[in-house]
Amino acid sequence: MKKIFTFAVSALMASAAWAGVITLDLNKPLNPSTLEYNDYGIWTGCYNDVDYTWLEFGDENGEFLLSHLIDGEGASWGGYYWDGFCPAIGGDQTDYGQPGSSGSWTTYFGGCMAGGGCVINDGSVTADPTQPYFVAYYSNWAVEGPSNQVMFVDKDGNTTFEPVGVYVCNHPWPYYGCEHGDGFGAPFAEGDYFQLIAHGVAADGSETTTSINLVEFTNGQLHALNDWTFFDLSSLGEVESVYFTMTSTDTGDYGMNTAAYFCMDKFQVKGEGGDTPGPEPYTPVAPKLNTTVEDNYVVVEGVIEGEVAEHGTVVLYLVDENGGRALTEIANPTNFERKAEDYQVAIVAEAIYDNGEIITNEPQLVDVPKKVTPPTSISEMMSGKAVAGIRYYNMAGQEMQSVNGMTIVVITYADGTTSTAKVVK
Numbered sequence: 168m169k170k171i172f173t174f175a176v177s178a179l180m181a182s183a184a185w186a187g188v189i190t191l192d193l194n195k196p197l198n199p200s201t202l203e204y205n206d207y208g209i210w211t212g213c214y215n216d217v218d219y220t221w222l223e224f225g226d227e228n229g230e231f232l233l234s235h236l237i238d239g240e241g242a243s244w245g246g247y248y249w250d251g252f253c254p255a256i257g258g259d260q261t262d263y264g265q266p267g268s269s270g271s272w273t274t275y276f277g278g279c280m281a282g283g284g285c286v287i288n289d290g291s292v293t294a295d296p297t298q299p300y301f302v303a304y305y306s307n308w309a310v311e312g313p314s315n316q317v318m319f320v321d322k323d324g325n326t327t328f329e330p331v332g333v334y335v336c337n338h339p340w341p342y343y344g345c346e347h348g349d350g351f352g353a354p355f356a357e358g359d360y361f362q363l364i365a366h367g368v369a370a371d372g373s374e375t376t377t378s379i380n381l382v383e384f385t386n387g388q389l390h391a392l393n394d395w396t397f398f399d400l401s402s403l404g405e406v407e408s409v410y411f412t413m414t415s416t417d418t419g420d421y422g423m424n425t426a427a428y429f430c431m432d433k434f435q436v437k438g439e440g441g442d443t444p445g446p447e448p449y450t451p452v453a454p455k456l457n458t459t460v461e462d463n464y465v466v467v468e469g470v471i472e473g474e475v476a477e478h479g480t481v482v483l484y485l486v487d488e489n490g491g492r493a494l495t496e497i498a499n500p501t502n503f504e505r506k507a508e509d510y511q512v513a514i515v516a517e518a519i520y521d522n523g524e525i526i527t528n529e530p531q532l533v534d535v536p537k538k539v540t541p542p543t544s545i546s547e548m549m550s551g552k553a554v555a556g557i558r559y560y561n562m563a564g565q566e567m568q569s570v571n572g573m574t575i576v577v578i579t580y581a582d583g584t585t586s587t588a589k590v591v592k
Contacts, residue, residue: 188331191224191231191434193254193284193299198223202299208257208277209302214246222252231434233301250306252431258283258296262343270350272426277302278339280393285334285432292334292395302338305413305427327370327407330400331435335363336392337381338428345382345425346389352417352424355384359416361425366410367403375403381429386527388482390519395432453528454481454516479520555581 196202199219203211212219216236224231234251236242243249259278263271284298341361344352355361361382367375379398382391403409415425513530520526559567560575567574579585 187438188435189229189438192226193224193301193432195224195226196222196254197225197230202254204254204256204277204299207275208255208259210254213249213253214243216240216243222254229436250304252301252303253277254299255279255302255430256284256297256299258294258300260339262339264340264343264347264349272340272349276304276338276340276428279336279430280339280342280391281336281395281430285395287433292397294395300430300432303411303429303431305411327405329405329437330365330367330403330409331437332397332399332401333365333434334395334432335379335381335398336395336430338426338430340426340428341382342391342393345384345391349426352415352426355382355389355417357384357387359384361415361417362413363398363429364412364414365398365400365403366412367400367406368408368410369404369406375406377402382425385525386517390525451479451518451520451524451526453526454518456514456516456528456531458514458531479518482517482519483514555579 193202198221199212205211214236216238217240220234220236220239220242222233222235224233235253236249237251255277257277257279258281259275260280260282261275261278263275265271279294279300279302281294281300283294283296284300286293286295286298340349341352343349345355345359345361348354359382360380362378362380364376364378369375377398377400379396380390382389384390400409413423413427413429415423417424513532515527515530517525517527556579558577558579559570560577561567561571562573562575570576575587577585577587
Protein backbone atom coordinates (compact mmCIF):
# COMPACT_ATOMS: atom_id res chain seq x y z
CA MET A 168 0.00 0.00 0.00
CA LYS A 169 1.37 3.41 -0.86
CA LYS A 170 1.94 5.49 2.24
CA ILE A 171 0.14 8.84 2.04
CA PHE A 172 1.16 10.26 5.42
CA THR A 173 4.52 11.88 5.91
CA PHE A 174 4.36 12.81 9.55
CA ALA A 175 1.60 12.62 12.08
CA VAL A 176 0.56 13.93 15.47
CA SER A 177 -1.78 11.84 17.55
CA ALA A 178 -3.22 12.75 20.94
CA LEU A 179 -3.65 9.52 22.90
CA MET A 180 -6.24 9.96 25.60
CA ALA A 181 -5.79 8.69 29.13
CA SER A 182 -8.71 7.43 31.20
CA ALA A 183 -8.88 10.52 33.43
CA ALA A 184 -11.67 13.01 32.86
CA TRP A 185 -10.22 16.19 31.37
CA ALA A 186 -11.48 19.73 31.25
CA GLY A 187 -10.42 22.67 29.12
CA VAL A 188 -7.47 22.12 26.82
CA ILE A 189 -4.62 19.62 26.81
CA THR A 190 -1.41 21.02 25.38
CA LEU A 191 1.60 19.13 24.09
CA ASP A 192 4.51 20.18 26.33
CA LEU A 193 8.05 19.45 25.13
CA ASN A 194 9.24 19.76 28.72
CA LYS A 195 7.41 16.47 29.48
CA PRO A 196 9.16 13.87 27.33
CA LEU A 197 8.31 10.17 27.74
CA ASN A 198 10.30 8.72 24.86
CA PRO A 199 13.04 9.84 25.01
CA SER A 200 12.82 10.31 28.77
CA THR A 201 15.05 13.40 28.58
CA LEU A 202 16.00 15.83 25.84
CA GLU A 203 19.56 17.00 25.26
CA TYR A 204 20.70 19.39 22.54
CA ASN A 205 23.95 19.83 20.60
CA ASP A 206 25.79 23.11 20.00
CA TYR A 207 23.40 23.92 17.14
CA GLY A 208 20.29 23.61 19.32
CA ILE A 209 19.25 20.28 17.75
CA TRP A 210 18.14 17.25 19.77
CA THR A 211 21.12 14.88 20.02
CA GLY A 212 18.94 11.82 19.28
CA CYS A 213 17.68 13.13 15.96
CA TYR A 214 19.44 10.43 13.88
CA ASN A 215 18.77 7.54 16.28
CA ASP A 216 16.59 5.32 14.08
CA VAL A 217 16.55 2.39 16.55
CA ASP A 218 15.09 3.86 19.74
CA TYR A 219 13.29 6.94 18.45
CA THR A 220 11.27 6.11 15.36
CA TRP A 221 8.37 7.69 17.28
CA LEU A 222 8.48 10.40 19.96
CA GLU A 223 6.15 10.52 22.94
CA PHE A 224 5.28 13.37 25.31
CA GLY A 225 2.72 13.75 28.09
CA ASP A 226 1.71 13.01 31.68
CA GLU A 227 -1.28 11.65 33.60
CA ASN A 228 -3.57 13.88 31.49
CA GLY A 229 -2.71 12.09 28.28
CA GLU A 230 0.02 11.39 25.78
CA PHE A 231 1.03 12.71 22.37
CA LEU A 232 2.76 10.47 19.85
CA LEU A 233 4.72 12.07 17.00
CA SER A 234 6.41 10.48 14.02
CA HIS A 235 10.20 10.62 13.69
CA LEU A 236 12.09 8.33 11.30
CA ILE A 237 9.05 6.06 11.16
CA ASP A 238 10.63 3.78 8.52
CA GLY A 239 12.66 2.32 11.37
CA GLU A 240 16.18 1.04 11.74
CA GLY A 241 18.48 2.21 8.99
CA ALA A 242 16.18 5.06 7.97
CA SER A 243 18.70 7.72 9.04
CA TRP A 244 21.24 6.41 6.49
CA GLY A 245 24.02 6.52 9.05
CA GLY A 246 23.14 9.95 10.42
CA TYR A 247 22.33 11.88 7.26
CA TYR A 248 18.54 11.80 7.15
CA TRP A 249 15.44 12.23 9.31
CA ASP A 250 11.78 13.02 8.73
CA GLY A 251 8.80 14.05 10.84
CA PHE A 252 9.40 16.02 14.04
CA CYS A 253 12.66 16.87 15.78
CA PRO A 254 12.94 18.86 19.05
CA ALA A 255 15.14 21.96 18.92
CA ILE A 256 15.98 24.95 21.10
CA GLY A 257 17.55 28.40 20.84
CA GLY A 258 15.50 29.95 18.04
CA ASP A 259 18.43 30.65 15.71
CA GLN A 260 17.26 33.12 13.03
CA THR A 261 20.51 33.16 11.02
CA ASP A 262 20.45 32.87 7.24
CA TYR A 263 22.87 30.03 6.46
CA GLY A 264 22.09 30.03 2.77
CA GLN A 265 24.88 30.43 0.23
CA PRO A 266 24.55 31.41 -3.43
CA GLY A 267 23.76 28.27 -5.39
CA SER A 268 24.01 25.96 -2.39
CA SER A 269 21.87 24.77 0.53
CA GLY A 270 24.58 22.64 2.14
CA SER A 271 24.91 24.61 5.38
CA TRP A 272 21.22 24.20 6.20
CA THR A 273 21.63 20.45 6.66
CA THR A 274 23.90 21.22 9.62
CA TYR A 275 22.14 24.27 11.01
CA PHE A 276 18.50 23.17 10.73
CA GLY A 277 17.50 23.83 14.35
CA GLY A 278 16.44 27.44 13.83
CA CYS A 279 13.07 29.12 14.25
CA MET A 280 12.02 32.52 12.93
CA ALA A 281 10.00 33.25 16.08
CA GLY A 282 13.27 33.25 18.05
CA GLY A 283 12.47 30.45 20.52
CA GLY A 284 9.73 28.23 21.88
CA CYS A 285 6.14 29.44 22.15
CA VAL A 286 5.14 30.90 25.53
CA ILE A 287 1.51 31.78 26.28
CA ASN A 288 0.91 34.01 29.28
CA ASP A 289 -2.43 35.72 30.03
CA GLY A 290 -3.40 35.57 26.38
CA SER A 291 -0.13 37.02 25.07
CA VAL A 292 2.11 34.90 22.86
CA THR A 293 5.88 35.40 22.94
CA ALA A 294 9.03 33.45 22.02
CA ASP A 295 11.60 32.25 24.56
CA PRO A 296 14.99 30.97 23.32
CA THR A 297 15.31 28.80 26.45
CA GLN A 298 12.14 26.85 25.61
CA PRO A 299 12.10 23.96 23.10
CA TYR A 300 9.93 23.61 19.99
CA PHE A 301 9.60 21.19 17.09
CA VAL A 302 11.25 21.53 13.71
CA ALA A 303 9.09 19.58 11.26
CA TYR A 304 10.33 18.19 7.96
CA TYR A 305 8.03 17.03 5.18
CA SER A 306 9.88 14.35 3.25
CA ASN A 307 9.13 13.18 -0.28
CA TRP A 308 11.20 10.09 0.46
CA ALA A 309 8.98 9.13 3.38
CA VAL A 310 5.83 9.57 1.29
CA GLU A 311 7.08 6.91 -1.12
CA GLY A 312 8.70 4.78 1.60
CA PRO A 313 8.01 1.11 2.46
CA SER A 314 6.17 1.72 5.73
CA ASN A 315 2.56 2.72 6.33
CA GLN A 316 2.72 2.66 10.14
CA VAL A 317 1.96 6.35 10.32
CA MET A 318 -1.41 5.99 8.61
CA PHE A 319 -3.22 5.38 11.88
CA VAL A 320 -2.10 5.54 15.48
CA ASP A 321 -3.44 2.79 17.77
CA LYS A 322 -3.00 3.11 21.49
CA ASP A 323 -5.36 2.94 24.46
CA GLY A 324 -8.18 1.66 22.29
CA ASN A 325 -7.90 4.08 19.36
CA THR A 326 -9.33 6.86 21.49
CA THR A 327 -10.48 9.79 19.41
CA PHE A 328 -9.93 13.47 20.21
CA GLU A 329 -10.86 16.95 18.97
CA PRO A 330 -7.97 19.15 17.82
CA VAL A 331 -8.15 22.80 18.89
CA GLY A 332 -5.12 24.28 17.20
CA VAL A 333 -1.36 24.56 17.11
CA TYR A 334 1.15 27.41 16.97
CA VAL A 335 3.32 27.50 13.85
CA CYS A 336 5.91 29.77 12.31
CA ASN A 337 8.43 29.64 9.50
CA HIS A 338 11.70 27.80 9.64
CA PRO A 339 14.61 30.03 8.53
CA TRP A 340 15.46 27.90 5.49
CA PRO A 341 12.18 28.42 3.56
CA TYR A 342 11.78 31.92 5.07
CA TYR A 343 15.00 33.18 3.48
CA GLY A 344 14.70 30.87 0.49
CA CYS A 345 11.36 32.39 -0.48
CA GLU A 346 12.85 35.84 0.00
CA HIS A 347 16.00 35.53 -2.12
CA GLY A 348 16.25 31.90 -3.23
CA ASP A 349 18.61 29.10 -2.22
CA GLY A 350 20.32 26.16 -3.88
CA PHE A 351 16.95 24.70 -4.95
CA GLY A 352 14.15 27.21 -4.51
CA ALA A 353 13.67 30.46 -6.40
CA PRO A 354 12.71 33.83 -4.89
CA PHE A 355 8.95 34.21 -4.67
CA ALA A 356 7.08 36.52 -7.03
CA GLU A 357 3.50 37.73 -7.29
CA GLY A 358 1.02 34.90 -6.69
CA ASP A 359 3.49 32.45 -5.14
CA TYR A 360 2.69 30.72 -1.83
CA PHE A 361 4.07 28.12 0.58
CA GLN A 362 1.26 26.31 2.39
CA LEU A 363 0.88 24.01 5.39
CA ILE A 364 -2.09 21.61 5.29
CA ALA A 365 -3.45 19.76 8.33
CA HIS A 366 -5.39 16.52 7.73
CA GLY A 367 -7.69 15.02 10.34
CA VAL A 368 -8.32 11.27 10.06
CA ALA A 369 -11.60 10.09 11.60
CA ALA A 370 -12.30 6.62 13.01
CA ASP A 371 -13.93 5.55 9.73
CA GLY A 372 -10.89 6.65 7.71
CA SER A 373 -12.50 9.78 6.25
CA GLU A 374 -10.48 12.96 6.21
CA THR A 375 -11.01 16.68 6.75
CA THR A 376 -8.43 19.36 5.98
CA THR A 377 -7.58 22.95 6.79
CA SER A 378 -4.60 25.06 5.71
CA ILE A 379 -2.53 28.14 6.44
CA ASN A 380 -0.07 30.00 4.21
CA LEU A 381 3.37 30.21 5.77
CA VAL A 382 4.59 32.48 2.97
CA GLU A 383 2.72 34.32 0.23
CA PHE A 384 3.56 37.04 -2.27
CA THR A 385 0.55 39.33 -2.80
CA ASN A 386 0.05 42.94 -3.86
CA GLY A 387 3.72 43.37 -4.54
CA GLN A 388 4.77 42.28 -1.05
CA LEU A 389 6.24 39.10 0.42
CA HIS A 390 4.34 38.11 3.58
CA ALA A 391 5.92 35.40 5.75
CA LEU A 392 5.05 34.22 9.26
CA ASN A 393 7.96 35.08 11.54
CA ASP A 394 6.09 34.95 14.87
CA TRP A 395 4.19 32.13 16.56
CA THR A 396 0.83 32.13 14.80
CA PHE A 397 -2.24 30.17 15.91
CA PHE A 398 -3.35 27.64 13.30
CA ASP A 399 -6.99 26.78 14.06
CA LEU A 400 -7.61 23.03 13.73
CA SER A 401 -11.08 22.89 15.26
CA SER A 402 -12.72 22.40 11.85
CA LEU A 403 -11.08 18.95 11.60
CA GLY A 404 -13.65 17.62 14.07
CA GLU A 405 -13.31 14.37 16.03
CA VAL A 406 -10.32 12.42 14.75
CA GLU A 407 -7.96 9.56 15.57
CA SER A 408 -4.89 11.33 14.23
CA VAL A 409 -3.67 14.47 12.51
CA TYR A 410 -1.00 14.60 9.86
CA PHE A 411 0.53 17.47 7.89
CA THR A 412 1.54 17.97 4.28
CA MET A 413 3.05 20.97 2.51
CA THR A 414 2.75 22.50 -0.93
CA SER A 415 4.42 25.32 -2.82
CA THR A 416 3.96 27.06 -6.15
CA ASP A 417 7.71 26.51 -6.66
CA THR A 418 7.54 22.83 -7.61
CA GLY A 419 9.58 20.77 -10.06
CA ASP A 420 9.84 17.23 -11.35
CA TYR A 421 10.97 15.93 -7.95
CA GLY A 422 8.49 17.80 -5.78
CA MET A 423 8.73 21.13 -4.01
CA ASN A 424 11.80 23.28 -4.56
CA THR A 425 10.91 25.29 -1.46
CA ALA A 426 12.57 23.80 1.63
CA ALA A 427 9.88 21.66 3.29
CA TYR A 428 10.34 22.76 6.92
CA PHE A 429 8.22 24.57 9.48
CA CYS A 430 8.28 25.07 13.24
CA MET A 431 5.53 23.91 15.61
CA ASP A 432 4.69 24.22 19.30
CA LYS A 433 1.77 23.94 21.73
CA PHE A 434 -0.38 21.40 19.85
CA GLN A 435 -3.76 21.60 21.63
CA VAL A 436 -6.69 19.23 21.91
CA LYS A 437 -10.05 19.66 23.59
CA GLY A 438 -10.50 18.03 26.99
CA GLU A 439 -13.64 16.32 28.20
CA GLY A 440 -16.21 18.54 29.90
CA GLY A 441 -14.60 21.79 28.81
CA ASP A 442 -15.29 24.45 26.23
CA THR A 443 -12.99 24.67 23.26
CA PRO A 444 -10.17 26.97 24.38
CA GLY A 445 -7.60 28.81 22.38
CA PRO A 446 -7.69 32.41 21.15
CA GLU A 447 -10.99 34.24 21.28
CA PRO A 448 -12.61 34.46 17.84
CA TYR A 449 -12.13 37.74 16.04
CA THR A 450 -13.43 39.39 12.91
CA PRO A 451 -10.70 40.79 10.66
CA VAL A 452 -11.30 44.46 9.90
CA ALA A 453 -9.43 47.18 8.08
CA PRO A 454 -7.16 49.32 10.28
CA LYS A 455 -8.35 52.76 11.29
CA LEU A 456 -6.38 55.87 10.45
CA ASN A 457 -6.40 59.35 11.97
CA THR A 458 -4.49 61.70 9.67
CA THR A 459 -3.39 65.28 10.20
CA VAL A 460 -0.98 67.65 8.48
CA GLU A 461 1.71 69.46 10.40
CA ASP A 462 4.15 71.77 8.65
CA ASN A 463 4.04 69.90 5.33
CA TYR A 464 4.22 66.52 7.09
CA VAL A 465 1.53 63.88 6.90
CA VAL A 466 1.03 62.53 10.41
CA VAL A 467 -0.86 59.25 10.97
CA GLU A 468 -2.02 58.20 14.42
CA GLY A 469 -4.06 55.30 15.67
CA VAL A 470 -2.99 52.85 12.99
CA ILE A 471 -3.07 49.93 15.42
CA GLU A 472 -6.40 49.37 17.08
CA GLY A 473 -8.35 46.43 18.51
CA GLU A 474 -8.11 43.14 16.69
CA VAL A 475 -5.51 44.46 14.27
CA ALA A 476 -3.10 45.04 17.14
CA GLU A 477 -3.68 41.61 18.67
CA HIS A 478 -3.89 39.46 15.57
CA GLY A 479 -2.05 41.15 12.75
CA THR A 480 0.52 43.46 11.26
CA VAL A 481 -0.16 46.76 9.53
CA VAL A 482 1.53 47.87 6.33
CA LEU A 483 1.16 51.61 5.65
CA TYR A 484 1.46 53.14 2.18
CA LEU A 485 1.65 56.64 0.77
CA VAL A 486 0.21 56.45 -2.73
CA ASP A 487 1.09 58.80 -5.57
CA GLU A 488 -1.37 60.26 -8.05
CA ASN A 489 -0.97 57.29 -10.38
CA GLY A 490 -1.81 54.79 -7.67
CA GLY A 491 1.77 53.63 -7.21
CA ARG A 492 3.07 52.96 -3.74
CA ALA A 493 5.52 55.75 -3.15
CA LEU A 494 6.59 54.58 0.26
CA THR A 495 6.08 51.55 2.47
CA GLU A 496 6.37 51.51 6.24
CA ILE A 497 6.14 48.10 7.94
CA ALA A 498 6.38 47.49 11.70
CA ASN A 499 3.02 48.30 13.24
CA PRO A 500 3.58 52.04 13.62
CA THR A 501 1.55 53.65 16.37
CA ASN A 502 2.68 56.98 14.97
CA PHE A 503 4.01 57.68 11.52
CA GLU A 504 4.98 60.85 9.73
CA ARG A 505 6.42 61.43 6.33
CA LYS A 506 7.13 64.61 4.40
CA ALA A 507 4.79 64.93 1.45
CA GLU A 508 6.19 66.22 -1.83
CA ASP A 509 2.82 66.78 -3.47
CA TYR A 510 -0.21 68.86 -2.54
CA GLN A 511 -2.36 65.79 -2.13
CA VAL A 512 -1.46 62.25 -1.11
CA ALA A 513 -3.49 59.11 -0.46
CA ILE A 514 -2.78 56.97 2.59
CA VAL A 515 -3.63 53.27 2.51
CA ALA A 516 -3.29 50.84 5.41
CA GLU A 517 -3.28 47.08 4.96
CA ALA A 518 -3.92 44.66 7.83
CA ILE A 519 -2.23 41.26 7.51
CA TYR A 520 -3.90 38.91 9.98
CA ASP A 521 -2.40 35.81 11.56
CA ASN A 522 -5.02 33.66 9.83
CA GLY A 523 -3.59 34.71 6.47
CA GLU A 524 -6.40 37.17 5.63
CA ILE A 525 -5.39 40.56 4.24
CA ILE A 526 -7.73 43.56 4.40
CA THR A 527 -6.94 46.95 2.89
CA ASN A 528 -8.79 50.09 3.91
CA GLU A 529 -10.12 52.68 1.48
CA PRO A 530 -7.50 55.26 0.43
CA GLN A 531 -7.71 58.42 2.52
CA LEU A 532 -6.89 61.61 0.62
CA VAL A 533 -4.97 64.20 2.57
CA ASP A 534 -4.38 67.74 1.26
CA VAL A 535 -0.93 68.96 2.16
CA PRO A 536 -0.33 72.72 1.78
CA LYS A 537 2.92 73.41 0.05
CA LYS A 538 5.48 74.80 2.44
CA VAL A 539 6.58 78.26 1.22
CA THR A 540 9.68 80.03 2.46
CA PRO A 541 8.96 83.78 2.66
CA PRO A 542 11.50 86.45 1.71
CA THR A 543 13.71 87.69 4.53
CA SER A 544 12.10 91.12 4.49
CA ILE A 545 8.81 89.75 5.83
CA SER A 546 10.20 87.14 8.20
CA GLU A 547 8.90 89.13 11.15
CA MET A 548 5.36 88.26 10.02
CA MET A 549 5.91 84.52 10.47
CA SER A 550 5.60 84.25 14.26
CA GLY A 551 6.91 80.69 14.04
CA LYS A 552 3.72 79.46 12.33
CA ALA A 553 3.65 77.12 9.34
CA VAL A 554 2.91 79.00 6.12
CA ALA A 555 0.55 77.56 3.53
CA GLY A 556 0.94 80.36 0.97
CA ILE A 557 1.96 83.96 0.29
CA ARG A 558 0.32 86.37 -2.19
CA TYR A 559 1.50 89.84 -3.30
CA TYR A 560 -0.64 92.83 -4.44
CA ASN A 561 0.22 96.33 -5.63
CA MET A 562 -1.59 99.38 -4.31
CA ALA A 563 -4.18 99.03 -7.08
CA GLY A 564 -5.13 95.56 -5.82
CA GLN A 565 -3.49 93.71 -8.68
CA GLU A 566 -1.75 90.46 -7.80
CA MET A 567 1.99 90.27 -8.46
CA GLN A 568 4.58 87.53 -8.50
CA SER A 569 6.83 89.06 -5.83
CA VAL A 570 7.45 92.19 -3.77
CA ASN A 571 7.95 95.19 -6.04
CA GLY A 572 7.88 98.69 -4.61
CA MET A 573 5.03 99.35 -2.21
CA THR A 574 3.49 95.86 -1.85
CA ILE A 575 0.69 94.40 0.24
CA VAL A 576 1.70 90.94 1.45
CA VAL A 577 -1.00 88.46 2.49
CA ILE A 578 0.24 85.33 4.30
CA THR A 579 -2.07 82.34 4.75
CA TYR A 580 -1.00 79.95 7.51
CA ALA A 581 -1.50 76.20 7.64
CA ASP A 582 -4.09 76.65 10.39
CA GLY A 583 -6.26 78.79 8.09
CA THR A 584 -5.49 82.20 9.63
CA THR A 585 -4.00 85.12 7.65
CA SER A 586 -1.99 88.24 8.24
CA THR A 587 -1.53 91.33 6.04
CA ALA A 588 1.26 93.94 5.95
CA LYS A 589 2.77 96.59 3.68
CA VAL A 590 6.29 95.93 2.52
CA VAL A 591 8.49 98.38 0.61
CA LYS A 592 11.31 97.18 -1.57
